[in-house]
Amino acid sequence: MLHVLVVLLLVSLSQGMVHFLLRPNWIRRVRLALTLFGLPYTVCTSGVRSAISCSSYPFSTGQTIRPITSSCYNLYMTSAWTMPSSSAPHVKSRCPQYPGSNIKRFPVPDDKVDWSQNWPQYKPVSYTDPSVAKKPAWADPDIGSFSPHFNTVDGAVDRTGFEGSYKVEEGKPLNPHGRTGLNGRGLLGRWGPNHAADPIVTRWKVDAKGVKIQHPVTKRPILQFVSIKRKDCGEWAIPGGMVDPGEQVSLTLQREFSEEALNSLSLSPSQKAKIHERITKLFKSPGLQVYKGYVDDPRNTDNAWMETVAVNFHDDSGDSVSELPLQAGDDAGQVQWVDVDSSFTLYASHSRFLELVAKERKAH
Numbered sequence: 001m002l003h004v005l006v007v008l009l010l011v012s013l014s015q016g017m018v019h020f021l022l023r024p025n026w027i028r029r030v031r032l033a034l035t036l037f038g039l040p041y042t043v044c045t046s047g048v049r050s051a052i053s054c055s056s057y058p059f060s061t062g063q064t065i066r067p068i069t070s071s072c073y074n075l076y077m078t079s080a081w082t083m084p085s086s087s088a089p090h091v092k093s094r095c096p097q098y099p100g101s102n103i104k105r106f107p108v109p110d111d112k113v114d115w116s117q118n119w120p121q122y123k124p125v126s127y128t129d130p131s132v133a134k135k136p137a138w139a140d141p142d143i144g145s146f147s148p149h150f151n152t153v154d155g156a157v158d159r160t161g162f163e164g165s166y167k168v169e170e171g172k173p174l175n176p177h178g179r180t181g182l183n184g185r186g187l188l189g190r191w192g193p194n195h196a197a198d199p200i201v202t203r204w205k206v207d208a209k210g211v212k213i214q215h216p217v218t219k220r221p222i223l224q225f226v227s228i229k230r231k232d233c234g235e236w237a238i239p240g241g242m243v244d245p246g247e248q249v250s251l252t253l254q255r256e257f258s259e260e261a262l263n264s265l266s267l268s269p270s271q272k273a274k275i276h277e278r279i280t281k282l283f284k285s286p287g288l289q290v291y292k293g294y295v296d297d298p299r300n301t302d303n304a305w306m307e308t309v310a311v312n313f314h315d316d317s318g319d320s321v322s323e324l325p326l327q328a329g330d331d332a333g334q335v336q337w338v339d340v341d342s343s344f345t346l347y348a349s350h351s352r353f354l355e356l357v358a359k360e361r362k363a364h
Contacts, residue, residue, distance in 0.1 A: 089110050089113040089114075089177065089178060090113070090177045090178065090180070090294075090296040090300065091296060092296045092297060092298045092300075092348060093175070093177070093180045093296055093297060093298065093300035093305070094108050094113075094179075094180055094181055095298050098127060098182060098186060098298070098299075099187065099232070099233055099298045099299060100129065100187060100232060100233075101127070101129065103125060103127045103182070104125065105124075105125060105180065105181030105182045106122065106123055106124045106125055106181035106182065107181060108122075108178075108179045108180065108181045112179060113177070113178035113179050114178050114179075115167070115174060115178055115179065119179075122179065124179070124180070124181055124182050124183045124302055125181065125182045125183070126182075126183050126184050127182055127183075127184045127186055127301075128142075128184040128185045128186065129185075129186055129187045131187070132185055132186075132187065132188070132189055136189070138189045138242070139185075139189035139190070140157075140185075140189060140190055140191050143171050143172055143191060144171075147171070148191055148192075150166070150168050150173050150191075150192055151165045151166065151168075155245075156245035156246040157190065157245050158193075158195060158243075158245075159190070159191075159192050159193065160193070161176060161192070161193050161294075161307065162193070162292050162293045162294065162307045162309075163176055163293050163294055163307075164176075166192065166193075172191065172303045173191055173192035173193075173303055173304075174302065174303070175300060175301070175302050175303070175304075175305050176294060176305075177294055177296075177305070179302060180300055180301050180302050182301045182302065183301055183302040183303050184301055184302075184303060184304075185301060185303060185304040186299055186300075186301045186304060187299045188299055188300075188301070188304040188305070188306070189242075190304060191303055191304055192303070192304065192305075193305060193306075193307045194242065194304060194305065194306050194307065195242065195243040195249075195307055195308070195309075196240055196241060196242050196243060196252075196295075196306060196307070196308040196309075197240055197241070197243055197249050197252040197253045197256060197308065197309050197310075197311070198238045198239075198240035198253075198308050198309070198310040198311070198350070198353065199238070199239065199240060199253040199254070199256060199257045199283075199311060199313060200225055200238055200290070200310060200311065200312040200313070200353060200354065200357055201225060201226045201239075201257060201261070201282070201312075201313050201314075201315070201321060202223045202224065202225045202226075202312060202313070202314045202315070202340070202357060202361070203223070203224050203314070203315040203316075203318055203321075203322045203337070204221055204222070204223065204224070204316070204318065204363075205221070205222040205223070205224045205339060206318065210318070214364075215364035218364045220362065220363055220364040221362075221363050221364065222339055222340065222341075222363065222364050223339070223340040223357065223358055223361060223363040223364070224337045224338060224339055224340065225238070225337070225338060225340055225354060225357075226238075226239060226257070226261050226321075226326065226335065226336075226337060226338075227239075227335070227336060227337075227338040227346070228260050228261060228328060228333075228334065228335045229328075229333040229334040229335070230333070230347060231333045233298075233347065234333070235345070235346065235347040236338070236344070236345070236346050236347065237346055237347035237348070237350050238310070238346070238347075238350045238353065238354075239256060239257050239260035239261045239335070240253075240256050240257075240260075240308070240310075241255075241256040241259075241260065249309050250283070253283065253287075253309075253311055253313075254279060254280070254283045257279070257283075258275065258276075258279055259329045260328070260329040260335070261326055261327075261328075261329070261335050262275055262279075262324060262325075262326065262327055262329070263327040263328060263329045264329075265329065266329075275324060278320055278321055278323075278324055279321065281320050282313050282315060282320040282321050283313055285313060285314075285320075287311045287312060287313050288311065288312040288314070288357065288360055289309065289310070289311045289312075290310050290311070290312055290353055290356040290357055290360070291308070291309070291310040291349075291352075291353055291356065292307075292308070292309045292310075293307060293308075294306070294307055295307060295308050295348055295349055296348065296349055297348045297349075298348070306348075310353045312357045312360070312361075314361065340354050340357070340358050340363065340364070341364070342355070
């Protein structure tokens, strides 16, 4: 068996690092062979990713779709697309350097992510961004100066988790997906779950005659979605934002899209009225909820994390928002219609959300 490993090693020498996807009972043999050759290595067991990587994790699929309603639109919620939990440890939440700072996380390997794993050596870095520490209206005070009620609606603030109850230790909530190498709140305002809403607005890509354009390989029609370029990190993303205390998610979806993709805050009253009519028409149409739950976000910490509701609103006829001029709002550097394609890299788990939309719409 050793000679087979030697061949694999020689083939990979030019890469400087050898990566294996092996069953656990092979790992000891591989390490021995690598040590004999003096090579560096990264060994991953099946279903586990390196903490150095920042790629998104996969989704599992199913069949069930059921409609639900809200006061503002009909929402088709699908249980066909769910994020696996402990089987795929969060990755972007463990990226070495915390965004918008020079803070380095305490390194957390895959086998120590789960809180159930005893790890006396764990010493997470404590960090709360100065913008949060200044106690703006959208942020909680420090624990100790107030006593929040977790896993429930605490006054106007919803502190429930989309994936069920989370643990609280020494008065602080614990990230339900495990260790991140950093405690405190980082850039997030709320202790525990920070709820967001991500409106995925799509249309069909058409030619000059209005005929749907098909992808040359898959022969499926191409979807386009409204994408913004975030000012904080320079990555393209779905326009979205935080749910205000006491606000219905349906209103957050419409408000965030209007502010980030159409810059509604800077428009005149007549322009706002025109946009409001178009936007209301789209957001009252049936929406497809593609995900609701924890988000593998680089801003996450041991005590604060992102959760979102991602809903697709599709302008099938092209006469709703498709004709409106896109204009970036305060939080966006740029905004444009972008083809839905796997080669287009997006912020956090947004690429996966679009993959789900494309599958449900039977698009490329």
